[in-house]
Amino acid sequence: MPYGQGTRLPGEAASKLGHLAVIESPWVKSLVEDFESAPAVDGDPSKTVWQTFDPKEVVPLRGVWAVDGSFVPVRSEQKPPREVAFVKTALLMLDKAKLDVIDKDLPHPLLLRDALKDTGVQHATVFPLKNVRTSMGTNYDAVRNIVRDSMRVDQGGAYHDTMKWLAYRKWEPDSTARSPAFQCPHCRKDVDSGLDHDAETGLCPHCGGEVFLSDLWGFHMEMGEDSAPESLASSYMLIMEHLMLFTAVRLMWHHSDRSLVADTLFIKDGPLTLRSQYSKMVPNIRDFLQYAKVTGRPVHIIGQEKSGTFFDHLASIVRFAAPHNRGEPLTYAPLMHSYVHREVYRSPDVSNPYGLKTNWGEKMYVKVDPGAFMVLNVPTGNYKADSDWPTAGDLIGLSRILATLPSLVSHKFEGALYPVELANGIASMSSYPSATILQRFLEGQASR
Template sequence: MPYQQGSRLPGERASRLGHLEVMDYPLVKQLLANFNQQYRPEECNTINWSPLPAAEETLKYIFVVDGSLQQIDHDQYPYSSVSFIKTALLKLDTYALEKVDPETPHPFVIQDILRESVTSHSTILPLRNTWTEGKTIYDTIRDTIYHSICDTSPNMDGQILDTLKWIAYKKWSDSRDGLPEFQCPYGHEDQKHLTSLPYDSDKGICSVCGNEIYITDFLGFHLDMGEDSAPPTIASTYMIIHETLLLFTALRIFWENHKDLISECLFIKDGPLSIRAQYSKLVEPIRQFFEYAKTSGYPIHMMGQEKSGMFYDHLQFLGPDAPKKSFLLLQDEYIKKHIQCRPIGGAPYGKDTNYGAKLFIKQNNYHMMVLNIPFGKYKQNPQPDDLIGYTRIISTIPKIISNRYEGALLPIELANNIASLSTYPSSKMLKLFSESQN
């Protein structure tokens, strides 16, 4: 490892000639000769892709959510770090999207579509050497997350908090139960110090220690933090949670006010339909809601698209040989064996974390996609009929394809344009902004 740059002297640079010895080393040459062979298991060559289902009536209204973040590291001692986060929700309709040229969309047409259709949220989380006077970084982050979820700005008006309570307390049902027990943020060194909140509460007093707790503590952010610093994953997890809650806010409002129209909506998330680690306690209520809505005669049409990661990479491996207008619904054993590359024993894939099944779709050689479509009750090996509304979702996809990028969907492309924070100039400007406020 090189010496790092200090306040007076530059950092140590790596050797410009070190690779020559590696390239001339006999063992490296021998091993590399063996490695240069692309291996495709026979099972991957004999996969049966299914033809896309017959077209049905397309969905009329589209809600799509995306998010972005930029971590800002300040160069001067004490080297503080903060993370800016932005999420955005777009409301679109397929009739308007059909007017957009999929190859060269006219900016005025896009402007007309986006006018008064965007809801966005922004916040900032401290990560290192940044705190509120009189509090530790640990407490500052807890407070910041809670007040960010409670965002009462005109864009949000407290709707995200209402949605979190709607999911956590299962308010679509007749349940009046409090939150399941969770680890108290004031007892993070004592794993047995559990607490809860009564029905419909967003904050309260811990019955064990008497300190104030928030509904956001139920999610478990405090389990990933120390007293004096937090990992960058806190910011990315907050972004994912907020994206999910923002999308479900649109769903909740339709459920409460326009239930007759909810099955004409397509809810799209940029990324997988999953929530990991301790935050996955939201997954089971979400699954229960999908099942409840389906059995009540109001199926929810939702999908997520994965644009990177191991499933995306595997599709690039398989896709060129797959027939056009086909799909592959992935099963537990195949995922473990060929994508995760782990033993097929153990817990089923996604049992605690996923509320959607994975499937590959190939429209043509330029539009191959990794999609997630929800089931209700968890299915280890889902079948097409287990995926809620999958025929109408797949029928809608040709209406929203963009030809500007491979495998692109126009709603996600538009959401990304609004929500994304670029490395340049956004990162530089946010750094100057944060420094000017101190």
């Protein structure tokens, strides 16, 4: 997803409310006055605890991988309109040594091309959303099969292998683990015992129907018999971003150079979160990262949130934090669960621990220089529900991550990371065929 317009860029300053008749009401008048005159605040109302980072004696990470995705729904002109969604994801490898010589503000196109040469892989697929029928079966079955086939088709099946690696805990030597439990797409009962170790398909113990390992994600739970919502495309994008990122992790984990995986920064666009039915893989992801940590091969991953609740909160308080001038040291603030509830969501009384089922990374604010701040997610391995958790020591590889960040900051957008920007360029809408061509494609399908 693209970076948003920053707050330091010129915005619309003129009053949009002054001409309203209702302004005569003293209540409305007072509201408008408060609204238009930013109240003076002396200090950070959230009392965020920022820590100063000292990069001395910390070795930055050598390689950088970034993953990003996008999707675009397309409707045909016919009645009733046919609708499909195209999804695209990209994984990009950057050699930091090559990246370091590139001017971050005015990148030289040839140097950039060199840094990117042969290092990006992309993946794309298309889903039927409405009024599209295949001769193979219902829309419901079409989507299940497209999910499975799409995961299997690229890179010699590497992404599908990564799903198996995560589901069957193949980082453990001699693992015999079964897959996590999931809902049968035919009878909607839970397949509690999961699938046999390493299986790609199995039979539902309740109805005998054939289930795929890729049904584990639960895409079918978002769908009706004959149509699928647009959210299906965003969910698939999210899952593919995870599979692509962990494919890079997996290949390095099993690489003969055993130091490689711990010497690399993996960046995902967006939070390290899998919500609702997609969260079934979260315990395995946490277990792997914990395993990697305790065996001395920590995996450095960050997720960057470029919009949303955390980003808005950080934007409202970041001016109170150092560094106030360029050249001053970077500061960071790991966010404890109590802080997230109290200051970010402003709902201190919630009963569920923050991120219990869904998050495989914890939140952290970083301010690199006066114009560059970001919301990052960093894994911890094991999760703790405590309200005063996590602290800096719980975030895997924090020092090396922080030592690497400054060289990755781009000044094209506020708080943008160069590798994410580049991955976004590959995965973005602009590299889709134009909407007209996609529509014609849809209409061409109709006449067959």
